[in-house]
Amino acid sequence: MQNIKTEPGKLEATALKVREHIIRMSTDGGCFVGASLSAADLIVYLYSEFLNINKNNLDDPNRDYLFLSKGHDVPALYGTFAELGLLERDRLKNHLSVDDHIYWHPNTHIPGIEFHSGSLGHLPSVALGVAIDIKIKGGTNKVICIMGDGELNEGTCWEAVLVASAYKLDNLIFVIDRNQFQANMATEDLIPLEPLHDKFTAFGAAVKRINGHSFEALHEAFSAYPFETGKLNVVIADTVRGKGLPSIERRADRWFCNFNSTEVEDLLKELHGEHITQLTSETLVVR
Amino acid sequence: MSYEELLTQTALSDERFIVMTAENRALVRNIPAKLGNRFIDTGITEQTMIGAAAGLALRGRIPVVHALASFLSMRAFEFVRTDAGIPNLPVKLSSFIPGFLSDGNGPTHQAIEDISLMRGIPNMTVFAPADEQDLVEMLPQIWNCPNPSYVRINTRPTSYQHSTFEWGKAEVISEGEDVTILTYGLLFEQALVAVEMLKNEGLSVGLINMRSLKPVDEQAIIRATQSSGLTVTLEDHFLTGGLYSIVAEVLLKNQLTAKVLPLALNEKWFKPSLLPNVLEYEGFTGKQIAEKILGYKTRSIQPKISVPQFSE
Numbered sequence: 001m002q003n004i005k006t007e008p009g010k011l012e013a014t015a016l017k018v019r020e021h022i023i024r025m026s027t028d029g030g031c032f033v034g035a036s037l038s039a040a041d042l043i044v045y046l047y048s049e050f051l052n053i054n055k056n057n058l059d060d061p062n063r064d065y066l067f068l069s070k071g072h073d074v075p076a077l078y079g080t081f082a083e084l085g086l087l088e089r090d091r092l093k094n095h096l097s098v099d100d101h102i103y104w105h106p107n108t109h110i111p112g113i114e115f116h117s118g119s120l121g122h123l124p125s126v127a128l129g130v131a132i133d134i135k136i137k138g139g140t141n142k143v144i145c146i147m148g149d150g151e152l153n154e155g156t157c158w159e160a161v162l163v164a165s166a167y168k169l170d171n172l173i174f175v176i177d178r179n180q181f182q183a184n185m186a187t188e189d190l191i192p193l194e195p196l197h198d199k200f201t202a203f204g205a206a207v208k209r210i211n212g213h214s215f216e217a218l219h220e221a222f223s224a225y226p227f228e229t230g231k232l233n234v235v236i237a238d239t240v241r242g243k244g245l246p247s248i249e250r251r252a253d254r255w256f257c258n259f260n261s262t263e264v265e266d267l268l269k270e271l272h273g274e275h276i277t278q279l280t281s282e283t284l285v286v287r
Numbered sequence: 288m289s290y291e292e293l294l295t296q297t298a299l300s301d302e303r304f305i306v307m308t309a310e311n312r313a314l315v316r317n318i319p320a321k322l323g324n325r326f327i328d329t330g331i332t333e334q335t336m337i338g339a340a341a342g343l344a345l346r347g348r349i350p351v352v353h354a355l356a357s358f359l360s361m362r363a364f365e366f367v368r369t370d371a372g373i374p375n376l377p378v379k380l381s382s383f384i385p386g387f388l389s390d391g392n393g394p395t396h397q398a399i400e401d402i403s404l405m406r407g408i409p410n411m412t413v414f415a416p417a418d419e420q421d422l423v424e425m426l427p428q429i430w431n432c433p434n435p436s437y438v439r440i441n442t443r444p445t446s447y448q449h450s451t452f453e454w455g456k457a458e459v460i461s462e463g464e465d466v467t468i469l470t471y472g473l474l475f476e477q478a479l480v481a482v483e484m485l486k487n488e489g490l491s492v493g494l495i496n497m498r499s500l501k502p503v504d505e506q507a508i509i510r511a512t513q514s515s516g517l518t519v520t521l522e523d524h525f526l527t528g529g530l531y532s533i534v535a536e537v538l539l540k541n542q543l544t545a546k547v548l549p550l551a552l553n554e555k556w557f558k559p560s561l562l563p564n565v566l567e568y569e570g571f572t573g574k575q576i577a578e579k580i581l582g583y584k585t586r587s588i589q590p591k592i593s594v595p596q597f598s599e
Contacts, residue, residue: 061346108374114345115342115370116374119369121334122366123338125335125337125338125341125366126338126341126345126370128338128339128342129338129340129341129343129345129350130342130343131342132327132339132342132343133346133348134346135324156335156338159332159335160335162330163332163335163339166330167327
């Protein structure tokens with residue numbers, strides 16, 4: 001295994017900046033803060049270390065592909081794009097503006113977004129099609145699809161696993177942001193998913209389950225790509241919904257958040273470990 | 288040339304083409320051996336097939352996908368709309384046994400709202416050829432257009448020699464002052480029968496094979512409705528959303544009106560049986576069509592209707 005190529009401390013610093021962007025997007029209409037914070041480390045790692053994607057190769061058929069199927073975590077992606085130079089930082093201020101395209105779900109008006117999402121269970125199959133084409137052409141590009149754990153309620157996720165296994169797509173990686181929550185409650189209180197590792201294994205995938213907030217663990221897992229010749233790769237990344245903000249971590253009622261400006265300032269301090277925020281804004285905002 | 292021959296020839300001569308199916312192989316039996324890894328069978332997963340087709344189209348491919356009409360247009364509807372429609376990708380839907388062609392299968396397999404659903408998707412194009420020759424005439428342009436396309440596959444033979452397909456144009460078979468029948472797909476063969484019977488009764492009869500339902504030939508609709516005493520819309524589709532609705536939309540858009548007799552399935556599924564029996568039971572044989580237009584019975588003889596060669 002090669003060492004992490006990013007200089008020590010840089011991934012952590014980037015992830016912290018991305019979390020700041022996410023918090024700043026959680027006001028004036030709000031966003032899906034919890035799901036974005038759980039996926040932030042994962043997305044930062046993939047774009048910084050693993051994927052051959054940069055602002056100069058976005059149209060290159062030999063680039064890697066990342067599909068964000070869970071969609072709600074797009075603020076983490078936009079924040080990462082801003083930090084890695086794919087998107088001007090100033091554009092993040094346009095969140096929900098009719099003059100830009102930065103809204104609650106990914107869309108291809110933003111350079112680097114390969115496909116729109118929002119309707120769950122779609123992008124596993126789109127990623128599957130891309131991976132098949134790469135196989136046909138004999139390419140070596142990697143294809144990642146990030147799914148939410150709640151998203152796994154959708155049957156089409158499992159169809160895609162079946163078909164990917166049948167077509168031996170070891171160039172395809174399904175990453176599950178296993179933050180234990182779906183919209184309104186814990187996944188295990190609604191439609192239990194465990195034992196998740198066993199389910200994917202039984203469907204023919206090569207599976208790794210890791211701490212999705214540890215860059216070392218992420219690096220160890222993705223360095224082992226392809227996990228097994230001829231098998232779909234699955235990474236179950238155990239994460240915490242709301243990671244970085246103890247006042248909303250693992251809270252079922254903090255799915256979509258529209259904070260007021262005082263809360264945002266306090267949450268930014270909380271992110272840096274200064275104190276715990278007294279949240280006053282409405283909970284359980286339904287989107 | 289057959290559908291399968293045309294598809295094989297097209298795919299072999301153009302690397303962009305990928306032939307896909309959700310385990311509906313009736314139309315593509317011989318293609319796997321010829322196309323190798325450019326033939327992809329995703330199993331009984333219509334939704335996943337469409338998503339994967341969108342992914343392939345993202346990479347510059349032209350996927351021609353096969354599934355039964357009801358599952359392609361309805362089970363996979365949101366995937367078609369979201370993954371092919373929104374990004375306007377050239378995913379080509381070959382819809383097997385649409386309309387009355389599902390004959391004995393029953394209502395689960397009756398795609399008689401497919402035209403309505405598919406034409407409601409922005410960027411989508413919608414076609415319904417009259418027979419296999421018409422199908423093969425139309426497909427090269429359909430497959431080469433940059434949009435997603437939905438084609439009601441109809442591989443039945445008729446005796447009619449079709450003209451060259453022009454994009455967005457209907458095929459005017461004849462013009463008539465008394466009645467003009469507008470139709471598409473399978474019922475074209477019964478319309479030909481009806482037209483002969485009506486002519487024998489002394490009427491001046493027009494017949495238009497719509498071919499393309501989106502884009503639709505508005506001028507053909509306007510000409511027919513304004514030059515005929517009666518316009519008949521004939522379709523194996525629900526009354527809602529199909530050709531009758533299209534005619535209404537075109538007339539209203541142009542501030543016109545007309546006397547229109549719709550022959551369609553009004554708020555009902557059809558009785559499952561072999562195709563000839565279905566047509567007879569539901570009143571869609573050429574003779575029954577002619578008699579509905581005339582308003583009286585005739586002594587004309589309905590030619591035998593062949594049973595489809597496919598069943599699924």
